Amino acid sequence: MAQMTMIQAITDAMRNELKNDEKVLVYGEDVGQNGGVFRATDGLQKEFGEDRVFDTPLAESGIGGLAHGLSLTGYRSVMELQFFGFVFEAFDSIAGQMARLHYRSGGVYNAPVTIRSPFGGGVKTPEMHADSLEGLMAQTPGLKVVIPSNPYDAKGLLISAIRDNDPVVYLEHMKLYRSFREEVPEEEYTIPLGKADVKREGTDITIVSYGAMVQTSLKAAEKLEKDGISAEIIDLRTVSPIDIETIIESVKKTNRAMVVQEAQKQAGIAANVVAEINDRAILSLEAPVGRVTAADTVFPFAAAEDTWLPNEKDVAAKAKEIIEF
Amino acid sequence: MEKTKELQQVEDQFEMFQILDEKGKVVNKDAMPDLSDEQLKEMMTRMVYTRIWDQRAISLNRQGRLGFYAPVAGQEASMIGSQYALDKKDWILPGYRDIPQIYYHGLPLHQAFLWSRGHFQGGQMPEGVRVMMPQIIIGAQITQTAGVAMGLQKDGEKQIAITYTGDGGASQGDFYEGMNFAGAYNLPAVFVVQNNRFAISVPVEKQSAAKTIAQKAVAAGIHGQQVDGMDILAVYAATKDARDRGIEGNGPTLLELLTYRYGPHTMAGDDPTRYRTSDEDDEWEKKDPLVRFRKFLESKKIWSEEEEDKIVEQAKEDVKAAIKEADSAPKQKVTDLIDITYSDAQPESLKEQREQFEKKESK
Numbered sequence: 052m053a054q055m056t057m058i059q060a061i062t063d064a065m066r067n068e069l070k071n072d073e074k075v076l077v078y079g080e081d082v083g084q085n086g087g088v089f090r091a092t093d094g095l096q097k098e099f100g101e102d103r104v105f106d107t108p109l110a111e112s113g114i115g116g117l118a119h120g121l122s123l124t125g126y127r128s129v130m131e132l133q134f135f136g137f138v139f140e141a142f143d144s145i146a147g148q149m150a151r152l153h154y155r156s157g158g159v160y161n162a163p164v165t166i167r168s169p170f171g172g173g174v175k176t177p178e179m180h181a182d183s184l185e186g187l188m189a190q191t192p193g194l195k196v197v198i199p200s201n202p203y204d205a206k207g208l209l210i211s212a213i214r215d216n217d218p219v220v221y222l223e224h225m226k227l228y229r230s231f232r233e234e235v236p237e238e239e240y241t242i243p244l245g246k247a248d249v250k251r252e253g254t255d256i257t258i259v260s261y262g263a264m265v266q267t268s269l270k271a272a273e274k275l276e277k278d279g280i281s282a283e284i285i286d287l288r289t290v291s292p293i294d295i296e297t298i299i300e301s302v303k304k305t306n307r308a309m310v311v312q313e314a315q316k317q318a319g320i321a322a323n324v325v326a327e328i329n330d331r332a333i334l335s336l337e338a339p340v341g342r343v344t345a346a347d348t349v350f351p352f353a354a355a356e357d358t359w360l361p362n363e364k365d366v367a368a369k370a371k372e373i374i375e376f
Numbered sequence: 377m378e379k380t381k382e383l384q385q386v387e388d389q390f391e392m393f394q395i396l397d398e399k400g401k402v403v404n405k406d407a408m409p410d411l412s413d414e415q416l417k418e419m420m421t422r423m424v425y426t427r428i429w430d431q432r433a434i435s436l437n438r439q440g441r442l443g444f445y446a447p448v449a450g451q452e453a454s455m456i457g458s459q460y461a462l463d464k465k466d467w468i469l470p471g472y473r474d475i476p477q478i479y480y481h482g483l484p485l486h487q488a489f490l491w492s493r494g495h496f497q498g499g500q501m502p503e504g505v506r507v508m509m510p511q512i513i514i515g516a517q518i519t520q521t522a523g524v525a526m527g528l529q530k531d532g533e534k535q536i537a538i539t540y541t542g543d544g545g546a547s548q549g550d551f552y553e554g555m556n557f558a559g560a561y562n563l564p565a566v567f568v569v570q571n572n573r574f575a576i577s578v579p580v581e582k583q584s585a586a587k588t589i590a591q592k593a594v595a596a597g598i599h600g601q602q603v604d605g606m607d608i609l610a611v612y613a614a615t616k617d618a619r620d621r622g623i624e625g626n627g628p629t630l631l632e633l634l635t636y637r638y639g640p641h642t643m644a645g646d647d648p649t650r651y652r653t654s655d656e657d658d659e660w661e662k663k664d665p666l667v668r669f670r671k672f673l674e675s676k677k678i679w680s681e682e683e684e685d686k687i688v689e690q691a692k693e694d695v696k697a698a699i700k701e702a703d704s705a706p707k708q709k710v711t712d713l714i715d716i717t718y719s720d721a722q723p724e725s726l727k728e729q730r731e732q733f734e735k736k737e738s739k
Contacts, residue, residue, distance in 0.1 A: 102530065110549075110553040113556070116553065116557075117526065120520040123520070124526075124530075124531065126527055143513055155509050157498075157716060158715075158719070160508075193718060217720055245723060245724075292724065292726070293725075
């Protein structure tokens with residue numbers, strides 16, 4: 052086993068799939084020669100050639116259209132959107148076109164496309180780079196949305212995403228790219244899409260989260276532990292479809308729950324999780340289900356970012372509030 | 377706007393390509409495509425058939441027996457002539473008006489009617505029929521065409537991908553992105569703009585300052601040509617050239633076909649008298665593609681009224697049979713639609729919803 056950062060695990064997953072299936076193509080802006088602005092595709096063009104790993108013109112809608120057309124001719128695309136804030140340019144090609152291809156063709160065509168894209172706050176990017184837009188995607192039937200929280204999951208989930216026969220939006224939190232290393236097997240393995248992971252077992256409260264907020268929630272759980280509160284942390288890993296079963300099982304055990312997300316509060320993933328808990332486990336609850344989220348504003352200018360983003364203190368405080376309800 | 381000399385020089389290079397004039401006379405002998413009498417007659421047959429089918433579809437729509445329908449009369453030469461230049465294994469990515477092309481490429485007529493009615497079986501392309509479902513989002517098919525053409529190129533197939541849009545489509549960002557991608561990768565793609573002068577109601581003069589749509593190819597570094605879209609021979613010859621260019625590795629082509637739709641934009645309440653004059657309608661009807669080609673065939677003594685009458689009768693019968701077949705399609709269920717939302721396993725929550733709809737639909 053090797054120690055890998057999340058971005059190394061991501062590169063490793065793509066390398067694995069490029070080797071595994073000659074129909075797999077990897078492309079996007081600066082993806083070829085340059086190896087991506089974050090070096091996620093570093094060395095892949097050299098290893099697999101320009102025919103399989105290549106640069107595209109700078110046009111996100113065009114990249115989406117390319118993936119759609121390549122699907123019709125039997126190719127399996129891993130397309131990169133350089134930053135997920137640029138998805139608005141490609142919204143029709145993803146949500147309007149690829150997500151509906153299987154449906155519109157009555158099941159004849161499908162779009163095995165992985166849309167990889169960095170996002171996430173805490174790194175002081177310019178505008179339109181850091182936004183958490185997974186909620187917009189999660190409402191689209193036919194689309195799956197995956198957000199890993201660590202290097203090990205990143206590899207297994209990306210291999211599953213590439214092998215999936217429907218379009219998968221695979222979002223990579225920039226802050227997690229190189230923030231820590233962990234053991235990642237060099238051989239291939241998959242993690243099923245739509246399955247959450249219990250990152251930490253606990254008995255007093257269930258904290259559901261995804262992406263970088265899983266790490267924030269884990270830190271908060273350590274803090275809570277010192278105050279005698281045992282928190283169970285669930286990492287959704289796939290935010291659409293969500294693993295309702297794992298959440299409900301946990302809530303029925305802890306009787307208290309909250310959701311932590313970096314995205315704004317309105318609509319979105321957290322609201323969906325709360326609604327599912329209310330639908331299926333309301334009689335198990337000792338307190339209302341809480342949410343820790345960012346504010347319902349545009350993603351802030353960099354100077355206000357640290358305050359705007361939820362942090363471990365916010366998570367711990369909310370957990371205590373629910374415990375003390 | 378006073379255009380600079382440099383710009384005028386570029387624009388003036390784009391002259392309309394024509395073979396048959398309005399009277400059916402050959403005005404460009406050198407460009408005459410190599411087609412047998414049988415092939416010429418087949419092209420005429422298809423235009424007559426399409427016009428009758430269109431008339432029947434309009435009346436079926438009025439009777440409530442068809443759904444969404446975009447009339448095609450006036451555009452037969454553009455549609456039939458361009459499709460006739462294709463090989464069966466070329467791909468077509470159509471817009472919503474381009475039903476004749478995909479019918480002749482292999483989509484059965486009853487499925488075209490099911491598509492019009494909003495039944496999912498209408499979009500199920502038969503095995504081996506390389507056709508995308510008609511596109512509703514104007515221009516989305518253009519970037520997709522670059523992708524299909526790239527797939528064909530990677531597979532070493534000597535085939536092209538052709539796509540259709542209208543003059544309004546040439547204003548979309550996807551129009552430029554699709555052409556630009558195809559040019560950058562030297563792809564075997566043909567981008568057809570059927571310029572019928574109006575994007576619903578907005579005239580082409582209000583869409584762009586460009587004198588022609590064909591000249592927009594220059595910006596993408598690809599070949600562009602303006603063609604008389606009422607002249608089926610010119611459309612055929614230009615499309616065949618474009619196809620050859622693609623498969624020979626000489627890149628994509630933009631074709632602007634000058635045409636006119638006689639009817640409304642769609643049957644959903646559009647009234648062309650709000651934005652077009654009857655003088656303009658009359659002027660274009662003089663250019664009619666069927667009249668012109670009929671005169672040409674008659675001058676070659678290979679066409680007769682009796683022959684044409686037979687085609688008309690055949691078309692009417694075929695439409696009747698196709699509607700009957702469409703009527704026999706199973707009633708569309710929400711559970712069917714749930715089953716085609718994903719090609720892989722259904723999410724658990726969707727399974728639950730399926731059970732609910734199964735109950736609702738069994739009542």
